[in-house]
Amino acid sequence: MPRLVDYAARREFIGEAVIRLASSEGAGAVTIPRVARELGVSPDTIRRFLGDRLPLHATAVDLIVRRRIHRGMMGPGQRMDDPAFVRVRGVLLQALPLDAERLEESSAWTVLTAAFPDAHVTTLRRDADRARTALMGRALVLLEVPEEQRDVETLLLQALVNGLTGALVRGWATAEQVTTALDAHLAALAARGLEEVA
DSSP: OOOOOOHHHHHHHHHHHHHHHHHHHOGGGOSHHHHHHHHTSOHHHHHHHHTTTSOHHHHHHHHHHHHHHHHTTOOTTOOTTSOHHHHHHHHHHHHSOOSHHHHHHHHHHHHHHHHOOOHHHHHHHHHHHHHHHHHHHHHHHHTTOOHHHHHHHHHHHHHHHHHHHHHHHHTSSOHHHHHHHHHHHHHHHHHHHHHHHO
């Protein structure tokens, strides 16, 4: 009986290797021979599992996008009946690379989206940006920021999260400093929203 192969799981395995290599060695390491060596398989094995569907780098970018979308649903241990501030904070903390896995992904994202600006990666990046912008908009609704301020505040919150991500990736800030900055901004937004409602 022929052995069934889970191609999606194998592509994810390859994508994880590309993320590791892009993060640690840069875009030059994102080659089929280098990824094959990293995984201990032949280059033909990599080609067989990728086929003509996705370039090697796009496999990793796609995996990062899927993971980010999954994390953006709700922070760990949160419930829908938690206060709005707690839910928003939890989701936004998941958007930041505060652990080793997310830091590696963010570093790889920076490398791969800059080095390979092809149509597929550009589409994935645009979709990820739209999803993150929508997430910021929902956060502002939960924090009761007045509707007329939401467009500007969404842009500011997006810039804050992107800037804090960059600071973590480059080692300019610690996870504690980033968390403190996010908390201060969210507290100011929540206070402003409550003032407008009163």
